[in-house]
Amino acid sequence: MDDAEDVIGAQELRRRYGPRGAGGFEAVRGLSFEVRRGEVFALLGTNGAGKTSTVELLEGLAEPSGGSVRVLGRDPFRERAAVRPFTGVMLQEGGFPADLTAAETARMWAGCLSRAPGSRAGRAAAVSSALDRVGLAARAGVRVKQLSGGERRRLDLALALLGRPRVLFLDEPTTGLDPRARRDTWEVVRELRERGVTVLLTTHYLEEAEALADRLAIMREGRIVAAGTPAEVAAREPARIRFDVPAGPLAAGLLPEGTTAAVRGGRVELRTRDLQRTLLELLLRARDLGVALPGLDARSASLEEVFLTITRDGAHGAAEHEGTAQAAGAPARDETEVTAP
Numbered sequence: 299m300d301d302a303e304d305v306i307g308a309q310e311l312r313r314r315y316g317p318r319g320a321g322g323f324e325a326v327r328g329l330s331f332e333v334r335r336g337e338v339f340a341l342l343g344t345n346g347a348g349k350t351s352t353v354e355l356l357e358g359l360a361e362p363s364g365g366s367v368r369v370l371g372r373d374p375f376r377e378r379a380a381v382r383p384f385t386g387v388m389l390q391e392g393g394f395p396a397d398l399t400a401a402e403t404a405r406m407w408a409g410c411l412s413r414a415p416g417s418r419a420g421r422a423a424a425v426s427s428a429l430d431r432v433g434l435a436a437r438a439g440v441r442v443k444q445l446s447g448g449e450r451r452r453l454d455l456a457l458a459l460l461g462r463p464r465v466l467f468l469d470e471p472t473t474g475l476d477p478r479a480r481r482d483t484w485e486v487v488r489e490l491r492e493r494g495v496t497v498l499l500t501t502h503y504l505e506e507a508e509a510l511a512d513r514l515a516i517m518r519e520g521r522i523v524a525a526g527t528p529a530e531v532a533a534r535e536p537a538r539i540r541f542d543v544p545a546g547p548l549a550a551g552l553l554p555e556g557t558t559a560a561v562r563g564g565r566v567e568l569r570t571r572d573l574q575r576t577l578l579e580l581l582l583r584a585r586d587l588g589v590a591l592p593g594l595d596a597r598s599a600s601l602e603e604v605f606l607t608i609t610r611d612g613a614h615g616a617a618e619h620e621g622t623a624q625a626a627g628a629p630a631r632d633e634t635e636v637t638a639p
């Protein structure tokens with residue numbers, strides 16, 4: 299297998315369901331991105347944005363209707379037999395035989411993998427290690443139909459780990475997991491990354507993407523509308539500085555030049571693209587004017603804020619997002635705008 303730095307590469311990738319034109323639907327509309335070796339890459343987006351449709355193309359489960367995709371240097375659809383042994387896949391819905399136990403399910407699965415240990419004892423060891431890794435060791439003898447939704451999700455992950463994959467596709471791996479099990483799954487993903495495994499995951503939990511992803515892409519309507527490290531993507535929205543409205547009128551000269559503040563619910567909110575400079579300027583001015591800033595709070599935008607902005611008003615494309623710096627600065631209906639002279 300090719301050990302190229304880019305383990306996954308998509309160029310102008312498209313996926314259409316049904317016929318061209320009326321009656322058909324293009325769910326993936328020209329995606330280009332790459333995932334490097336040992337990276338955790340998260341695909342985010344609203345329901346129906348096209349994440350699963352994309353992941354299925356990367357897994358080789360469907361043929362693109364346009365563009366190209368490479369996994370480990372090969373075409374995952376046309377060269378599926380060569381690529382599949384090196385990939386681990388956790389689909390959104392597992393679909394296990396309900397009457398098998400967790401351990402039987404994993405043994406059956408291990409028997410289907412070309413890279414699983416050949417001997418029965420080797421496979422048994424791999425199965426118990428995978429079940430242990432996802433916290434299911436004590437549930438190994440329980441039938442699948444008696445496992446909880448979260449336990450089935452963890453069984454899914456255990457199966458994806460069997461066969462020592464170089465690339466792991468995890469479609470919403472922590473949906474339905476309790477907070478403890480979710481953190482444990484994050485640990486599994488981090489350990490895999492340390493071992494050089496490349497992970498592509500989809501998730502609706504933005505804190506999960508923030509905690510795990512080296513890079514991420516936010517999809518909307520089949521397209522990537524923002525991409526980068528979590529910090530880079532979060533930086534698309536301005537940072538905020540907030541403090542309680544000081545006693546008396548807002549002192550002239552308090553706000554740094556060129557900034558606009560909104561007053562809402564007794565709090566002053568300043569938005570800035572240069573948090574450090576604006577905060578320093580504000581503090582110096584407050585000191586010089588002898589103004590206290592009770593409840594002072596300064597923070598960068600979160601991934602969630604960016605996500606909500608990008609996915610707001612579903613009708614508009616990425617170009618609309620380019621203007622959010624201005625839009626975000628505009629006061630809402632219940633706000634009063636205060637502009638520095």
Ligand SMILES: Nc1ncnc2c1ncn2[C@@H]1O[C@H](COP(=O)(O)OP(=O)(O)OP(=O)(O)O)[C@@H](O)[C@H]1O
Pocket residue numbers: 315316323325343344345346347348349350351352
């Ligand atoms: N087999 C199919 N036939 C027709 N349309 C489909 C098919 N599968 C998915 N779609 C449509 O493609 C679009 C993208 O679906 P997809 O499942 O890829 O989204 P997603 O981002 O994974 O959503 P979710 O977060 O809800 O899992 C949706 O509008 C969906 O209705």
